[in-house]
Amino acid sequence: MKFQPEASHFIDGAYVEDTAGTPIDVIYPATGEVIARLHSATPQIVEQALTSAKRAQKAWAAMTGTERGRILRRAADIMRDRNRELSILETHDTGKPLQETLVADATSGADALEYFGGLGGSLTGEHIPLGGGDFVYTIREALGVCVGIGAWNYPTQIACWKGAPALACGNAMVFKPSETTPLSALKVAEILIEAGAPKGIYNVVQGYGDVGAALVTDPRVAKVSLTGSVPTGRKVYAAAAEGMKHVTMELGGKSPLIVFDDADIENAVSGAILGNFYSSGQVCSNGTRVFVQKGIKEAFLTRLTERLANVKIGDPMDEAVNFGPMVSEAQMNIVLGYVEKGKAEGARLVHGGARLDRAGFYLQPTVFADVTDDMTIAREEIFGPVMSVLDFETEDEVMTRANATEFGLAAGVFTNDLTRAHRVVAGFEAGTCYINTYNLAPVEAPFGGSKMSGVGRENSKLAINHFSEMKTVYVSMNDVEAPY
Numbered sequence: 001m002k003f004q005p006e007a008s009h010f011i012d013g014a015y016v017e018d019t020a021g022t023p024i025d026v027i028y029p030a031t032g033e034v035i036a037r038l039h040s041a042t043p044q045i046v047e048q049a050l051t052s053a054k055r056a057q058k059a060w061a062a063m064t065g066t067e068r069g070r071i072l073r074r075a076a077d078i079m080r081d082r083n084r085e086l087s088i089l090e091t092h093d094t095g096k097p098l099q100e101t102l103v104a105d106a107t108s109g110a111d112a113l114e115y116f117g118g119l120g121g122s123l124t125g126e127h128i129p130l131g132g133g134d135f136v137y138t139i140r141e142a143l144g145v146c147v148g149i150g151a152w153n154y155p156t157q158i159a160c161w162k163g164a165p166a167l168a169c170g171n172a173m174v175f176k177p178s179e180t181t182p183l184s185a186l187k188v189a190e191i192l193i194e195a196g197a198p199k200g201i202y203n204v205v206q207g208y209g210d211v212g213a214a215l216v217t218d219p220r221v222a223k224v225s226l227t228g229s230v231p232t233g234r235k236v237y238a239a240a241a242e243g244m245k246h247v248t249m250e251l252g253g254k255s256p257l258i259v260f261d262d263a264d265i266e267n268a269v270s271g272a273i274l275g276n277f278y279s280s281g282q283v284c285s286n287g288t289r290v291f292v293q294k295g296i297k298e299a300f301l302t303r304l305t306e307r308l309a310n311v312k313i314g315d316p317m318d319e320a321v322n323f324g325p326m327v328s329e330a331q332m333n334i335v336l337g338y339v340e341k342g343k344a345e346g347a348r349l350v351h352g353g354a355r356l357d358r359a360g361f362y363l364q365p366t367v368f369a370d371v372t373d374d375m376t377i378a379r380e381e382i383f384g385p386v387m388s389v390l391d392f393e394t395e396d397e398v399m400t401r402a403n404a405t406e407f408g409l410a411a412g413v414f415t416n417d418l419t420r421a422h423r424v425v426a427g428f429e430a431g432t433c434y435i436n437t438y439n440l441a442p443v444e445a446p447f448g449g450s451k452m453s454g455v456g457r458e459n460s461k462l463a464i465n466h467f468s469e470m471k472t473v474y475v476s477m478n479d480v481e482a483p484y
Contacts, residue, residue, distance in 0.1 A: 001085075001088055001089075001092075003026065003035040003036045003089065003092055003183060004035075004036040004037070005036065005038070005183060005186050008021070008024070008038040008039045008040075008041075008182075008206045009041060009045055009049070009203075009204060009205045009206060010186050010189040010190065010203060010204040011045070011048050011049045011052050011200075011203045011204075011205070012048070012052040012056075012199045012200045012203070013193050013198075013199030013200065014199075015186075016045065016048065017039065018039060018041070018042045018044060018045050019039055020039070020042050021039035021040040021041055021042045021045065021206075021207070022039065022040040022207075022208065023037055023038070023039055023040075024037065024038040024039060024040055024179050024182060024206055024207075024208075025037055026038065026093070026181075026182060026183060027328065027329075028092050028095070028360075029094065029095030029324070029325040029326060029327055029328065029360055029361050030095055030315060030316050030317075030324065030325050030359075030360040031359050031360050032329070032359055032360055032361070035092055036183065038182050038206050039206065040179070040206055040207040040208055040210075040211055041176075041205040041206055041207040041211045041214075043214065045205055046205060046211060046214045046215060046218075049174045049203040049205045050145065050174060050215070050218055050220050050221070052199070052200035052203055053145045053172035053173070053174050053200055053201070053203055053220075054144075054145055054172070054220050055200055056172050056198050056199060056200030056201050057142070057144055057145060057170070057171060057172035057200075057201070059198065060167075060170055060171075060172060060197075060198055060201050061141075061142040061170030061171070062170075063170070064120075064121065065119075065120035065121045065122070065123045065168065065170075066120055066121035067120075068117075068120045068167060068168060068170065069116075069117040069118060069119070069120025069121055069168060070117070070120075070196075071117070071167075071192070071195050071196045071197050072113045072114070072116060072117030072120065072164060072167060072168060072195070073113065073114055073117035073118065074195035074196060075110075075113050075117075075191050075192050075194075075195035075197070076110040076111070076113035076114035076117065077110075078191045078194060078195055079106050079109055079110040079113065079160075079188075079191055080106075080107065080110045082106070082191075083102065083106050083107060083110075084102065086105070086106035086156060086184070086187060087101040087102045087105060087106055088101075088317070089183055089184055089187060090105045090106065090155065090156050090184050091316050091317060091324075092183070093155055093181040093182075093183045093184050094152065094153065094154075094155065094181050094279075094327055095280070095316055095324045095325040095326065095327055095360070095361070096279050096280070096316065096324050097316045097318075097319075097321045097322055097323065097324045098316055098317050098318075098319055098321075099319050099320070099321060099322055100278070100279065100322070100324075102319075104157075105154065105156045105157055105184075106156050108154075108156075108157045108160070108161075108441075108443070109156045109157050109159065109160030109161075109188065110160070111442075111443045112157075112160040112161050112163075112164040112165075112443045112459070113160055113163075113164045115164070115443045115444065115459075116164035116165045116167070116168040116443075116463070116464075117164070117168065119168055119461065119464065120168045123140050123168070123169060123464060123468070124140065125137055125138035125139045125140050125470065125471075126138050132477070132478055133477035133478065134474070134475060134476050134477055134478060135475050135477075136472060136473060136474050136475065137473050137475065138470045138471065138472055138473070139470070139471040139473065140169075140464075140468050140469075140470055140471075141170075141468060141469055141470070141471050142169050142170030142171045142467075142468060143169070143171055143222040143223045143246055143467060143468060143469060144171060144172070144220075144221075144222035144223075145171065145172050145173075145174065145220050145221050145222055145223075146162075146166045146171045146172070146173045146174075146221070146222065146223040146224070146225065146467065147173070147174050147175075147176070147215045147216060147221050147223070147224045147225070148162035148163065148166070148173055148174070148175040148176070148225050148226075149175075149176050149212050149215075149216075149224070149225070149226040149227070149228065149236065150162070150175065150176065150177045150178055150181075150185065150227055151178055151227040151228050151284070152177075152178035152180035152181040152282075152327050152328075153279060153282045153283060153284070153327065154279075155177055155178065155181040155182075155183070155184040155185055156184040156185070156187070156188060158227050159175055159177065159184065159185040159188040159204075160188060161443075161458050161459060162175065162225045162227075162458070163175060163188065163192075163202055165458075165463040165464060165466070165467045166223075166225075166467045167192075167197070167201060167202065168464070168467075169464060169467040169468040170468075171222075171223070171467055171468075172200060172201045172202070172203075173201070173202050173203070174203045174204075174205060174215060174221075175188075175189075175202065175203070175204050175205075176204075176205055176206070176207055176211055176212050176215060177204065177206065179206065179207065179208050180327055180328055181327070182206045185204045186204050188202070188204075189202050189203065189204045209232075212236070213235075213239065216236055216239045216240055216245075217239050217242070217243065219243060221243075221245060222245060222246060223245060223246040223247070223248075223466075223467065224236060224240045224245055224246070224247050224248075225247075225248040225250075225456075225458075225466070226247075226248070226249050226250070226251075227250045227251075227284070228250075228251065229251065229252050229381075230251045230252050230381075230406075230407075230452050230453075232251075233249045233251040233454070236249070237249055237455070246466065246467075246469075247455060247456065248448075248454075248455065248456035248457075248458065248466050249454040249455040249456065250284070250447070250448055250449070250454045250456075250458055251284070251409070251449065251452065251453050251454045252284055252381045252383070252407060252409065252452075252453060253284055253285055253286070253381060253407045253408070253409030253410055253430075253449060253453050254288060254289060254378075254379065254380070254381050254405050254407045255275075255285060255286060255287045255288065255289070255407070255409055255410040255411050255412070255430065256287065256289045256291060256401075256402035256403075256405075256411050256412075256428075256430075257271065257272060257275050257287030257288075257289065257290045257291065257411070257412045257413075257414075257438060258291045258392075258398055258402060258411075258412070258413045258414070258415075258424065259272075259290065259291065259292045259293065259296070259300060259413075259414045259415075260293050260395075260413070260414065260415040260417070260420065261293040261294075261295035261296045262415055262416045262417055263296070263414035263415050263416060263436075264414070264416065264436075265296060265299060265300055265303055266303070267414060267436060267437075268300065268414040269300065269303050269304050269307055270307075271287070271412060271414060271434075271436075271437060271438040271439075272287070272290050272304065272387065272438075273304075273307060273308075274438050274439050275287035275288070275290075275412065275438040275439050276288055276290070276365075276385065276386070276387040277311075277323065277365045277385050277387075278439065280323065280324055280325065280326055280327075280363070280384065280385050281335075281365075281382070281383065281384045281385035281386060282326070282327060282331070282383055282384065283439060284383075284409060284453075285409050285410035285432060285439055285441070285447075286410075286439070287410065287411070287412050287438055287439070288381075288382065288386065288387060288388060289371075289378055289388050289390060289402070290387055290388065290389045290390065291390050291391075291392045291398050291401070291402060292389055292390070292391065292392070293391075293392055293393070293398075294391050294392070294393055297369075297389070297391055300389075301350055301367075301369055301389065304350075304351075304367060305350060305351055305367070308351050308352075308365055308367070311323045311365055313356065313362060313364075323365065323385075324362075325360040325361040325362045325363075326361040326362070326363060326384060327361070328361060329361050331361070331383065331384065332355065332361040332362075332363060332384075334382075334383070334384070335363060335382055335383070335384030335385070335386060336355060336363070338376065338377055338380070338382045338384070338386055339353050339366055339386060341375075341376045341377060342368045342371075342375065342376070342377040342386070342388075345375045345376060345377070346370075346372075346375070347368035347369070347370060347371045347375060347377060347388070348368060348369045348370040349366070349367075349368055350367040350368065350369045350389070351364070351365065351366060351367040352364030352365050352366035352367060352385070353366045363384060363385055364385070365385045365387075366385055366386045366387065367386075367387045367389065368386070368387065368388050368389065369389045370389075370391070371388040371389060371390045372390070373390070373401055373404065375388070378390065379405070381407070395420065395423075395424070399424065399427050399428075402428065403427075403428065403429045405451075406451060406452040407449070407451060407452055407453045408429045408430045408431060408449050408450035408451035408452070408453045409430060409431060409432060409448075409449035409450075409453035409454065410430055410431070410432040410433065410434070410439075410449070411425070411428040411429075411430035411432075411433050411434070412433065412434035412435070412437070412438045413425060413433075413434070413435055413436075414436055415436070421435045421436070422435075429450060429451060430449065430450060430453075431446075431447075431448045431449040431450045431453065431454070431457070432446075432447055432448065432449065441459070442459075443459045443460070444459070444460060445459060445460055446458070446459060446460040446462045446463075447459045447460075
């Protein structure tokens with residue numbers, strides 16, 4: 001399969017190149033080899049994308065929601081038909097095992113296109129009767145040109161999670177993927193055009209932070225939706241605020257996963273594995289602080305270690321492989337630095353902790369026990385396959401500790417006491433919570449965080465409110481009275 005795209009950018013329905021832009025090497029994480037070379041957007045490319053989006057948006061918004069939805073649903077069908085091809089591309093973009101990408105990436109993107117396509121015809125206002133025959137009606141309107149800035153862990157999914165609600169509401173989107181994983185979003189743009197979307201409605205431009213800054217600060221942009229780190233989020237939020245733009249921020253986390261001693265240990269271990277090692281730990285909502293009640297701590301660690309013996313690390317294109325490399329050498333080195341800090345600060349290394357002696361950016365799934373709240377690995381987002389297991393004794397104690405973080409993206413609890421489960425999630429300071437499972441994100445449900453983990457929600461009907469606004473129209477059926 002050829003991974004070099006026709007050109008770096010997709011603008012106004014076609015591939016566009018400008019080799020004057022800074023080169024972007026696409027590196028396959030499993031081997032460290034360069035599989036494609038793209039170019040960062042020049043100011044001319046950014047201008048072309050925004051001009052195209054601005055020009056196309058009004059006619060797109062003038063279509064009925066049903067018509068727009070039909071195109072999105074058609075794109076979802078195409079995406080599902082090409083799931084294997086798109087999954088292979090995603091695996092080479094990110095390093096995630098094909099076993100995983102076949103079920104979690106293009107399929108999730110297709111779900112978003114289908115869901116928001118289905119909502120398209122339902123995007124209406126309301127009639128508000130008033131006294132004396134007067135009334136108000138509201139009109140739901142598109143915002144205009146929206147900018148999406150993607151992260152490198154779920155490039156296809158994020159391109160659709162942002163694009164689908166934006167387009168359903170009648171907006172145009174300019175999407176900038178992460179420079180680490182630039183390939184997948186181009187295919188999303190291609191598929192939308194094939195499905196019948198007008199040219200210019202969904203443009204993709206590549207680039208580093210300077211390209212993102214140019215997009216975010218442009219006066220033609222009405223809305224910015226970012227998935228990324230808290231430091232990046234601060235910068236983008238501040239820049240967007242300068243222009244009073246609408247903003248959605250889906251940022252990082254250091255989420256707690258609480259396992260009470262009455263929990264089903266097998267399920268709790270499964271939840272901890274999914275919340276720490278899926279996508280080699282590169283998931284923003286990961287439950288990386290696993291609080292285990294003291295009575296079952298050793299049983300939990302024993303079973304976790306036994307289950308980790310079944311990890312199959314290797315070529316991500318082998319469908320038997322269930323654990324792949326880190327996305328890049330830089331990210332791998334960041335995580336290795338945290339492993340060393342964990343050892344230096346006195347955490348007990350229970351499993352893993354080393355780079356594999358092979359080509360590519362492979363780390364073992366790593367588990368630290370006897371972790372305390374003040375250790376670096378318990379406070380900072382690692383974004384890699386490193387689990388911290390902490391002890392606790394009482395519910396009140398663990399709730400205080402679980403919430404003692406600047407982050408608030410996700411949180412989970414495993415217990416067979418249903419009353420306690422609901423009490424605990426009510427007490428979590430987090431936007432996305434789980435009871436007896438972890439890290440599921442269906443498009444029908446809102447996803448997002450509180451505190452430093454973000455602003456606004458992705459997915460669900462709530463996303464519609466973040467990509468549209470209401471116009472209020474007061475209609476008088478009476479004479480107008482004035483004091484003079």
